[in-house]
Amino acid sequence: DTGVSQDPRHKITKRGQNVTFRCDPISEHNRLYWYRQTLGQGPEFLTYFQNEAQLEKSRLLSDRFSAERPKGSFSTLEIQRTEQGDSAMYLCASSSHEDQGSRSPLHFGNGTRLTVT
Amino acid sequence: QKEVEQNSGPLSVPEGAIASLNCTYSDRGSQSFFWYRQYSGKSPELIMSIYSNGDKEDGRFTAQLNKASQYVSLLIRDSQPSDSATYLCAVRRDNFNKFYFGSGTKLNVKP
Numbered sequence: 001d002t003g004v005s006q007d008p009r010h011k012i013t014k015r016g017q018n019v020t021f022r023c024d025p026i027s028e029h030n031r032l033y034w035y036r037q038t039l040g041q042g043p044e045f046l047t048y049f050q051n052e053a054q055l056e057k058s059r060l061l062s063d064r065f066s067a068e069r070p071k072g073s074f075s076t077l078e079i080q081r082t083e084q085g086d087s088a089m090y091l092c093a094s095s096s097h098e099d100q101g102s103r104s105p106l107h108f109g110n111g112t113r114l115t116v117t
Numbered sequence: 118q119k120e121v122e123q124n125s126g127p128l129s130v131p132e133g134a135i136a137s138l139n140c141t142y143s144d145r146g147s148q149s150f151f152w153y154r155q156y157s158g159k160s161p162e163l164i165m166s167i168y169s170n171g172d173k174e175d176g177r178f179t180a181q182l183n184k185a186s187q188y189v190s191l192l193i194r195d196s197q198p199s200d201s202a203t204y205l206c207a208v209r210r211d212n213f214n215k216f217y218f219g220s221g222t223k224l225n226v227k228p
Binding site for chain 1: 121123125149151153159160161162163166168205207214215216217218219220221
Protein backbone atom coordinates (compact mmCIF):
# COMPACT_ATOMS: atom_id res chain seq x y z
CA ASP A 1 0.00 0.00 0.00
CA THR A 2 1.84 3.07 -1.24
CA GLY A 3 -0.88 5.54 -0.31
CA VAL A 4 -2.43 8.25 -2.44
CA SER A 5 0.12 10.08 -4.57
CA GLN A 6 -0.28 13.60 -5.97
CA ASP A 7 1.88 15.49 -8.40
CA PRO A 8 3.16 18.16 -8.36
CA ARG A 9 3.46 19.11 -4.70
CA HIS A 10 3.62 22.81 -5.53
CA LYS A 11 2.64 24.80 -8.59
CA ILE A 12 3.11 28.51 -9.17
CA THR A 13 1.44 29.89 -12.25
CA LYS A 14 0.47 33.22 -13.71
CA ARG A 15 -3.13 34.28 -13.96
CA GLY A 16 -4.71 33.07 -17.17
CA GLN A 17 -2.53 29.99 -17.55
CA ASN A 18 -3.84 26.43 -17.51
CA VAL A 19 -2.66 23.91 -14.92
CA THR A 20 -3.12 20.17 -14.56
CA PHE A 21 -2.70 18.05 -11.46
CA ARG A 22 -2.41 14.30 -11.21
CA CYS A 23 -3.59 11.88 -8.53
CA ASP A 24 -2.81 8.19 -8.19
CA PRO A 25 -5.15 6.56 -5.67
CA ILE A 26 -4.51 3.54 -3.48
CA SER A 27 -4.51 0.72 -6.00
CA GLU A 28 -7.49 -1.26 -4.71
CA HIS A 29 -9.68 1.83 -4.17
CA ASN A 30 -12.35 2.44 -6.76
CA ARG A 31 -13.58 5.81 -5.48
CA LEU A 32 -11.54 8.94 -6.03
CA TYR A 33 -12.32 12.42 -4.75
CA TRP A 34 -11.00 15.91 -5.35
CA TYR A 35 -11.27 18.53 -2.63
CA ARG A 36 -10.02 22.10 -2.38
CA GLN A 37 -8.85 23.67 0.87
CA THR A 38 -8.07 27.30 1.60
CA LEU A 39 -6.40 28.66 4.72
CA GLY A 40 -8.52 28.29 7.84
CA GLN A 41 -11.20 26.26 6.10
CA GLY A 42 -12.02 22.60 5.88
CA PRO A 43 -11.73 20.66 2.64
CA GLU A 44 -14.45 21.62 0.14
CA PHE A 45 -15.84 18.94 -2.16
CA LEU A 46 -15.14 19.38 -5.88
CA THR A 47 -15.96 16.10 -7.57
CA TYR A 48 -15.76 12.33 -7.24
CA PHE A 49 -15.41 9.24 -9.40
CA GLN A 50 -16.45 5.68 -8.96
CA ASN A 51 -14.16 3.75 -11.25
CA GLU A 52 -14.03 5.84 -14.44
CA ALA A 53 -17.46 7.44 -14.00
CA GLN A 54 -17.64 11.00 -12.66
CA LEU A 55 -20.71 10.71 -10.47
CA GLU A 56 -20.95 14.14 -8.95
CA LYS A 57 -19.52 17.60 -9.46
CA SER A 58 -19.90 20.49 -7.05
CA ARG A 59 -22.16 23.32 -8.16
CA LEU A 60 -19.43 25.63 -6.91
CA LEU A 61 -17.11 24.33 -9.61
CA SER A 62 -16.99 26.62 -12.60
CA ASP A 63 -16.67 25.31 -16.12
CA ARG A 64 -12.97 26.22 -15.99
CA PHE A 65 -12.47 23.08 -13.90
CA SER A 66 -12.50 19.62 -15.41
CA ALA A 67 -11.52 16.25 -14.06
CA GLU A 68 -10.99 12.91 -15.68
CA ARG A 69 -10.24 9.40 -14.57
CA PRO A 70 -9.50 7.34 -17.66
CA LYS A 71 -9.65 3.59 -17.14
CA GLY A 72 -10.60 4.09 -13.51
CA SER A 73 -7.01 4.43 -12.36
CA PHE A 74 -5.25 7.79 -11.96
CA SER A 75 -7.13 11.06 -12.21
CA THR A 76 -6.30 14.53 -13.51
CA LEU A 77 -7.76 17.86 -12.49
CA GLU A 78 -7.34 20.71 -14.95
CA ILE A 79 -7.98 24.36 -14.26
CA GLN A 80 -8.19 26.58 -17.31
CA ARG A 81 -7.57 30.33 -17.33
CA THR A 82 -6.50 30.35 -13.70
CA GLU A 83 -7.57 33.19 -11.42
CA GLN A 84 -6.02 34.37 -8.16
CA GLY A 85 -9.03 32.98 -6.32
CA ASP A 86 -8.00 29.50 -7.46
CA SER A 87 -4.99 29.62 -5.14
CA ALA A 88 -5.52 26.80 -2.67
CA MET A 89 -4.43 23.31 -1.68
CA TYR A 90 -5.98 20.72 -3.99
CA LEU A 91 -6.44 17.43 -2.20
CA CYS A 92 -7.07 14.06 -3.75
CA ALA A 93 -8.49 11.22 -1.68
CA SER A 94 -9.58 7.68 -2.35
CA SER A 95 -11.78 5.14 -0.65
CA SER A 96 -12.91 1.61 -1.24
CA HIS A 97 -16.51 0.73 -1.98
CA GLU A 98 -16.00 -2.89 -1.08
CA ASP A 99 -14.06 -2.33 2.13
CA GLN A 100 -16.61 -1.65 4.89
CA GLY A 101 -19.12 -0.45 2.31
CA SER A 102 -20.47 2.97 3.16
CA ARG A 103 -18.20 3.20 6.19
CA SER A 104 -14.98 3.40 4.23
CA PRO A 105 -13.10 6.58 5.16
CA LEU A 106 -11.21 8.91 2.85
CA HIS A 107 -7.45 8.52 2.55
CA PHE A 108 -5.79 11.73 1.42
CA GLY A 109 -2.72 12.37 -0.65
CA ASN A 110 -0.20 15.07 0.26
CA GLY A 111 -1.98 17.64 -1.86
CA THR A 112 -0.93 20.08 -4.55
CA ARG A 113 -0.51 23.66 -3.42
CA LEU A 114 -1.43 26.07 -6.22
CA THR A 115 -0.37 29.71 -6.18
CA VAL A 116 -1.74 31.96 -8.91
CA THR A 117 0.18 35.24 -9.27
CA GLN B 118 -26.59 26.41 7.71
CA LYS B 119 -23.34 24.53 7.28
CA GLU B 120 -23.41 20.76 7.12
CA VAL B 121 -20.75 20.46 9.82
CA GLU B 122 -19.92 23.05 12.47
CA GLN B 123 -16.83 23.23 14.62
CA ASN B 124 -15.44 25.88 16.93
CA SER B 125 -12.36 27.23 15.17
CA GLY B 126 -10.44 27.69 18.44
CA PRO B 127 -7.65 27.86 19.20
CA LEU B 128 -8.14 25.47 22.09
CA SER B 129 -5.18 25.61 24.43
CA VAL B 130 -4.52 22.86 26.97
CA PRO B 131 -1.47 22.07 29.11
CA GLU B 132 0.56 18.96 28.42
CA GLY B 133 -0.99 15.92 30.10
CA ALA B 134 -4.51 17.37 30.18
CA ILE B 135 -7.61 16.13 28.35
CA ALA B 136 -8.49 18.01 25.18
CA SER B 137 -12.16 17.99 24.19
CA LEU B 138 -13.13 18.81 20.61
CA ASN B 139 -16.72 19.14 19.48
CA CYS B 140 -18.66 18.99 16.24
CA THR B 141 -22.32 19.29 15.29
CA TYR B 142 -23.91 18.28 12.01
CA SER B 143 -27.15 19.28 10.34
CA ASP B 144 -28.39 16.18 8.50
CA ARG B 145 -30.10 13.53 10.63
CA GLY B 146 -29.50 11.02 7.85
CA SER B 147 -25.75 11.09 8.49
CA GLN B 148 -24.41 7.70 9.47
CA SER B 149 -20.62 7.79 9.34
CA PHE B 150 -18.40 10.18 11.26
CA PHE B 151 -14.67 10.72 11.11
CA TRP B 152 -12.00 12.75 12.85
CA TYR B 153 -8.95 13.85 10.90
CA ARG B 154 -5.80 15.53 12.20
CA GLN B 155 -4.08 18.09 9.98
CA TYR B 156 -0.68 19.56 10.72
CA SER B 157 0.08 22.95 9.23
CA GLY B 158 0.85 22.66 5.54
CA LYS B 159 0.06 18.94 5.48
CA SER B 160 -2.92 16.90 4.33
CA PRO B 161 -5.59 15.46 6.67
CA GLU B 162 -4.79 12.18 8.39
CA LEU B 163 -7.55 9.86 9.63
CA ILE B 164 -7.41 9.23 13.37
CA MET B 165 -10.86 7.94 14.34
CA SER B 166 -14.13 6.79 12.84
CA ILE B 167 -17.44 6.16 14.63
CA TYR B 168 -20.78 4.89 13.37
CA SER B 169 -22.90 4.01 16.44
CA ASN B 170 -24.10 6.03 19.39
CA GLY B 171 -21.76 5.92 22.36
CA ASP B 172 -18.02 5.93 22.83
CA LYS B 173 -15.23 4.40 20.82
CA GLU B 174 -11.73 4.31 22.25
CA ASP B 175 -8.41 3.95 20.43
CA GLY B 176 -5.35 4.54 22.56
CA ARG B 177 -5.42 8.10 23.89
CA PHE B 178 -8.33 9.00 21.64
CA THR B 179 -12.04 8.57 22.38
CA ALA B 180 -14.74 9.48 19.89
CA GLN B 181 -18.27 10.07 21.16
CA LEU B 182 -21.42 10.11 19.06
CA ASN B 183 -24.92 11.25 19.98
CA LYS B 184 -27.17 11.02 16.93
CA ALA B 185 -30.22 12.38 18.76
CA SER B 186 -28.31 15.59 19.48
CA GLN B 187 -26.41 15.46 16.15
CA TYR B 188 -23.19 15.81 18.06
CA VAL B 189 -19.76 14.22 17.72
CA SER B 190 -16.80 14.79 19.98
CA LEU B 191 -13.18 13.74 20.26
CA LEU B 192 -11.34 13.45 23.55
CA ILE B 193 -7.56 13.33 23.64
CA ARG B 194 -6.19 12.09 26.96
CA ASP B 195 -2.69 12.88 28.20
CA SER B 196 -2.30 15.54 25.51
CA GLN B 197 1.18 15.94 24.08
CA PRO B 198 2.77 18.89 22.26
CA SER B 199 2.84 16.65 19.18
CA ASP B 200 -0.99 16.64 19.27
CA SER B 201 -0.93 20.36 18.38
CA ALA B 202 -2.72 20.48 15.04
CA THR B 203 -6.08 21.28 13.46
CA TYR B 204 -8.72 18.61 13.99
CA LEU B 205 -11.32 18.21 11.26
CA CYS B 206 -14.69 16.59 11.78
CA ALA B 207 -16.12 14.85 8.70
CA VAL B 208 -19.59 13.48 8.16
CA ARG B 209 -20.91 11.19 5.47
CA ARG B 210 -24.57 10.59 4.73
CA ASP B 211 -25.55 7.11 3.67
CA ASN B 212 -26.81 7.05 0.07
CA PHE B 213 -24.49 9.93 -0.64
CA ASN B 214 -20.83 9.56 -1.32
CA LYS B 215 -19.72 13.05 -0.37
CA PHE B 216 -17.90 13.72 2.84
CA TYR B 217 -18.66 17.05 4.47
CA PHE B 218 -15.95 18.66 6.56
CA GLY B 219 -16.06 21.24 9.30
CA SER B 220 -13.63 24.14 9.23
CA GLY B 221 -11.54 22.50 11.94
CA THR B 222 -10.53 23.27 15.51
CA LYS B 223 -6.95 24.32 16.15
CA LEU B 224 -5.49 22.64 19.23
CA ASN B 225 -2.42 23.96 21.01
CA VAL B 226 -0.85 21.74 23.67
CA LYS B 227 1.54 23.75 25.84
CA PRO B 228 4.57 22.00 27.34
